[in-house]
Amino acid sequence: MTSARPVDRDAIDDLERELLGRVRGRVLEIGAGEGENFGAFDLDVEWIGLEPDADRRAELATRAREWRHTAEPLGAVAEAIPLPDHSVDAVVGTYVLCSVADQAAALAEVRRVLVPGGLVVFVDHVAAPPRTLKRAVQRVATPISKRWCHGCHWDRETERALLDAGFIGTDVRRMRAKSLPFGPVPILMFEGRAPDRTTT
Numbered sequence: 001m002t003s004a005r006p007v008d009r010d011a012i013d014d015l016e017r018e019l020l021g022r023v024r025g026r027v028l029e030i031g032a033g034e035g036e037n038f039g040a041f042d043l044d045v046e047w048i049g050l051e052p053d054a055d056r057r058a059e060l061a062t063r064a065r066e067w068r069h070t071a072e073p074l075g076a077v078a079e080a081i082p083l084p085d086h087s088v089d090a091v092v093g094t095y096v097l098c099s100v101a102d103q104a105a106a107l108a109e110v111r112r113v114l115v116p117g118g119l120v121v122f123v124d125h126v127a128a129p130p131r132t133l134k135r136a137v138q139r140v141a142t143p144i145s146k147r148w149c150h151g152c153h154w155d156r157e158t159e160r161a162l163l164d165a166g167f168i169g170t171d172v173r174r175m176r177a178k179s180l181p182f183g184p185v186p187i188l189m190f191e192g193r194a195p196d197r198t199t200t
């Protein structure tokens with residue numbers, strides 16, 4: 001179900017923090033940007049960041065130290081995560097599945113590095129329903145945003161991609177964020193799990 005009424009940015013941010021606050025253990029954050037999410041994590045998580053953009057990664061490293069995270073952020077893309085199989089308890093990403101070049105490859109990598117039954121939290125803007133004006137606008141905007149806004153795609157069916165990658169939704173919220181000038185933007189908040197050993 002999608003929220004009937006558009007919600008404001010603060011409400012989206014609060015929900016995002018709530019979901020990120022649930023992860024525990026060894027946590028990989030993909031496309032961590034400049035470390036906007038540090039305040040949301042439980043202070044005991046063992047955070048590992050991955051960020052391909054060198055300038056952003058430098059800022060991320062500084063902020064990670066301020067939050068007392070000792071691991072140096074990884075300079076890599078989510079499509080090729082430089083971590084061993086089944087080595088993290090959770091993977092999170094906010095507004096990054098819109099940006100990765102190959103969603104299926106990135107999600108296959110996320111599954112590979114997660115322990116069986118491991119937790120994922122992804123928050124992103126997603127495609128509007130088919131045959132709507134909003135979807136047509138997203139289709140037109142995507143070639144431009146892909147080139148100029150860190151690879152951002154406005155028209156991705158991210159929930160479908162997560163399910164196709166084998167993740168099982170445990171708390172899935174579909175919202176519409178208030179936005180100008182083109183009106184509400186569909187947002188997906190997906191908490192889910194990788195299959196455990198009995199279902200792989």
Ligand SMILES: C[S@@+](CC[C@H](N)C(=O)[O-])C[C@H]1O[C@@H](n2cnc3c(N)ncnc32)[C@H](O)[C@@H]1O
Nearest residue numbers: 031032033036053077078094095096099100101
């Ligand atoms: C819109 S920003 C979001 C940053 C941060 N997660 C946030 O919520 O503010 C998208 C981030 O994904 C990174 N990114 C782009 N392509 C990527 C890829 N293939 N793998 C991992 N991160 C990627 C960008 O460098 C950028 O920092």
